[in-house]
Amino acid sequence: MNALELFRTDLDYIQIADRLDIDVSEVERQIHRLRNIERGDTTHDDYYERRNAEEIRFRDKHRAYQREWSREKRARARA
Structure with a gap:
């Protein structure tokens, strides 16, 4: 149910x-x-689908930024 x-x-x-x-x-x-x-x-469903897609894009961008930041930090530590 x-x-x-x-x-x-x-x-x-x-x-x-x-x-x-x-x-x-x-x-x-x-x-x-x-x-x-x-x-x-179904207007609300369309809204939530768009919102979820935006959240996923934001999360992926944020993760990419974190990876780049970590790489730069390690590179500075080695130098």
Whole structure:
């Protein structure tokens, strides 16, 4: 069962989170996402997909910066 189905069985967010072994905030997001899908409104899904893609690009840039910084630091230490 998904979060929305469990919610419709009169369980609250905390009980659903325990059953699905996820955070309460994730339960809330899933319920709202599934309700939007039922209504045919996917605007939020599009937003989250774009946001997640931006976060991944940022994370990758940050990791590349950290690697470069570490290389420069090691090079300075050897000199």
